[in-house]
Amino acid sequence: MCFYGPVAFIRKILPAGTQKSCLLILGLDNAGKSTLTASLAEIFNGDSKEPGKQASEWSLTINNSRVQLWDINGELKNRQSWPNYYKKVKVLIFVLDSTDALRLSEARCVLCDVLMHQELDKAPLLIVSNKKDASGSLSMSTVIDLMGLDRLSARDWTLKECSTRSGSGVQDIVSWISEKINGNRK
Ligand SMILES: Nc1nc2c(ncn2[C@@H]2O[C@H](COP(=O)(O)OP(=O)(O)OP(=O)(O)O)[C@@H](O)[C@H]2O)c(=O)[nH]1
Numbered sequence: 359m360c361f362y363g364p365v366a367f368i369r370k371i372l373p374a375g376t377q378k379s380c381l382l383i384l385g386l387d388n389a390g391k392s393t394l395t396a397s398l399a400e401i402f403n404g405d406s407k408e409p410g411k412q413a414s415e416w417s418l419t420i421n422n423s424r425v426q427l428w429d430i431n432g433e434l435k436n437r438q439s440w441p442n443y444y445k446k447v448k449v450l451i452f453v454l455d456s457t458d459a460l461r462l463s464e465a466r467c468v469l470c471d472v473l474m475h476q477e478l479d480k481a482p483l484l485i486v487s488n489k490k491d492a493s494g495s496l497s498m499s500t501v502i503d504l505m506g507l508d509r510l511s512a513r514d515w516t517l518k519e520c521s522t523r524s525g526s527g528v529q530d531i532v533s534w535i536s537e538k539i540n541g542n543r544k
């Protein structure tokens with residue numbers, strides 16, 4: 359039997375294993391990953407739900423393609439599960455709480471450990487300096503300094519500032535994701 363249907367519909371009914379792109383969102387607990395995820399779901403799918411405390415899997419439609427998104431809880435006890443996701447990851451986002459100078463050194467070590475995994479070598483990396491609306495938010499140059507990002511070379515990475523609460527800067531993140539997902543399909 360032949361089936362002729364819109365490409366978007368066919369992609370929608372494909373099982374998760376056949377999906378092309380996987381987007382992983384990591385970062386310390388309280389950084390704002392689930393808040394960002396809810397914004398992305400709303401923008402890409404017109405849908406959102408309350409941020410949860412557990413690892414959560416989403417299916418986004420980006421550029422007519424289905425993208426699997428994993429928003430993983432960042433508490434210490436959950437970080438050991440992170441490498442289980444690395445093999446399939448095409449695009450990586452690491453979220454920072456820009457108001458928490460003390461925890462940026464922890465975030466630096468955690469990011470460093472994540473990037474040691476070779477499965478992620480080819481994944482474009484977006485570091486999100488979140489909570490720019492809050493008082494005490496650190497400047498981009500301070501974040502670069504405290505995170506040691508000037509030493510992060512030999513990979514496709516970029517740093518963007520945003521407030522997932524107010525929505526400021528989120529569109530820029532959306533554009534970055536769309537561009538990278540497009541790049542993966544070429
Ligand atoms: N001021 C401000 N608060 C934010 C922003 N984004 C998230 N928050 C708050 O930060 C807290 C943590 O946000 P979550 O999105 O749950 O953080 P998470 O990174 O998913 O945390 P875990 O799931 O515990 O790893 C919540 O109280 C959010 O409302 C932001 O841009 N500005």
Ligand SMILES: [Mg+2]
Nearest residue numbers: 391392410431
């Ligand atoms: Mg969360």
